[in-house]
Amino acid sequence: MYVYIVHSIGTQITLSSIPHFPSSSFMALYGDDNGRGELRIHDSIDELSTDLADYIAELSDASVKERGVFTIALSGGSLIGLMGRLCEAHYKKTVDWGKWHIFWADERVVAKNHAESNYKLAKDGLLSKVPIIPNHIHSINDSASAEQAAEDYEFVIRQLVRTRVISVSEINDCPKFDLIILGMGPDGHVASLFPNHSALNGNDGWVTFITDSPKPPPERITFTMPVLNSASNVAVVVTGIGKSEAVHLAIDNVGPNCLLLPARMVRPSNGKLVWFLDKPAASELDNFSQFSQS
Numbered sequence: 001m002y003v004y005i006v007h008s009i010g011t012q013i014t015l016s017s018i019p020h021f022p023s024s025s026f027m028a029l030y031g032d033d034n035g036r037g038e039l040r041i042h043d044s045i046d047e048l049s050t051d052l053a054d055y056i057a058e059l060s061d062a063s064v065k066e067r068g069v070f071t072i073a074l075s076g077g078s079l080i081g082l083m084g085r086l087c088e089a090h091y092k093k094t095v096d097w098g099k100w101h102i103f104w105a106d107e108r109v110v111a112k113n114h115a116e117s118n119y120k121l122a123k124d125g126l127l128s129k130v131p132i133i134p135n136h137i138h139s140i141n142d143s144a145s146a147e148q149a150a151e152d153y154e155f156v157i158r159q160l161v162r163t164r165v166i167s168v169s170e171i172n173d174c175p176k177f178d179l180i181i182l183g184m185g186p187d188g189h190v191a192s193l194f195p196n197h198s199a200l201n202g203n204d205g206w207v208t209f210i211t212d213s214p215k216p217p218p219e220r221i222t223f224t225m226p227v228l229n230s231a232s233n234v235a236v237v238v239t240g241i242g243k244s245e246a247v248h249l250a251i252d253n254v255g256p257n258c259l260l261l262p263a264r265m266v267r268p269s270n271g272k273l274v275w276f277l278d279k280p281a282a283s284e285l286d287n288f289s290q291f292s293q294s
């Protein structure tokens with residue numbers, strides 16, 4: 001019945017335990033002092049999914065109390081399946097779904113009913129199963145070119161910033177989403193910001209586009225890095241051994257060559273970063289053996 005919390009303060013590790021989770025649970029938290037955020041490492045996908053659902057529900061409550069709305073930007077890929085617990089009766093009853101506004105941190109420029117659409121994935125796996133107001137679902141214009149779709153999406157976001165549905169960053173003029181929730185590819189990409197791609201340097205606009213994604217489909221739109229880093233909360237959700245090397249490069253103190261890994265560049269300037277990992281994904285972290293002593 002314990003969750004183990006590991007605080008990393010420089011190289012000094014302190015371990016404490018508090019009653020909270022079922023006995024098989026395991027969670028490790030890095031202090032935010034290294035700028036790499038909080039780490040939540042779970043024994044199983046099942047536990048990770050429950051923790052993720054609780055985390056989202058808590059942020060939703062806090063935002064609705066404070067601002068009357070909850071603005072959440074989703075990604076695609078394995079993430080949506082990991083958010084599936086939110087469709088369960090407990091969350092259906094307790095979450096204030098009518099106050100949610102849904103966005104996409106990245107989207108593939110394909111028709112909304114296409115198997116590769118991040119909208120379709122979220123719609124089938126989550127949005128059609130909870131009482132979200134249809135016009136609070138802000139999906140891209142799927143009949144435009146990638147360039148036009150990015151421009152249109154930025155326009156939609158600008159209108160919602162103007163009407164204060166979406167907050168504004170205190171540091172720059174970027175939108176400040178209550179939560180941006182990201183997956184990560186084995187190459188360290190987040191949203192549709194890929195390593196060594198020029199879109200990574202897109203620091204002016206809020207939404208940019210690519211037509212040569214290394215991962216199909218090639219045409220995508222994506223939030224820029226400044227928008228990711230302006231959010232109040234960013235969660236990065238990663239599972240599986242195939243991503244363990246990228247997790248290590250994104251989080252540990254590695255050489256300067258990795259500084260431009262997209263996942264490593266996610267450092268909210270005035271917000272909180274949380275990594276949700278299963279043990280296989282965390283297994284190459286420098287301190288993993290200390291985490292797994294439990």
Ligand SMILES: O=C1O[C@H](COP(=O)(O)O)[C@@H](O)[C@H](O)[C@H]1O
Nearest residue numbers: 075076077078079183184185191
């Ligand atoms: O193409 C994409 O890939 C990433 C990672 O996907 P995963 O299936 O490996 O979890 C995803 O976060 C992004 O939104 C998506 O467009």
